[in-house]
Amino acid sequence: MTSAKRKSYFTNDDLAALQVAFDLACAELRLGRAALAAREQLGALLFQIAANGETDPRQLRRRAVDCFREPAHVVPPEVHPASLLTLAQVFSRGQFRHR
DSSP states (O other), X not given: OOOSSOOSOOOXXXXXXXXXXXXXXXXXXXXXXXXXXXXXXXXXXXXXXXXXXXOOHHHHHHHHHHHHHSTTOOOOGGGOOHHHHHHHHHHHTTOOOOO
């Protein structure tokens, strides 16, 4: 599901969906823990997509993988606010645990 309004915060359910999407995308792209920069970029892509309203983990994964596979998958600067980058780093290191 997507909405026209950009999200400014994420609920625990949103974060859980992002974690599932991140894990699925890493597996599909074969990004192991050693691929830290790529995993952080993937996490930033996922947060950008989720900030635009997508909440389904499978759709999040599909859209992020599609973007990541593009030859020029550079994440625009507006995707890198400190909070999003920090959350992407937490995901990439496997530190997020949904309760």
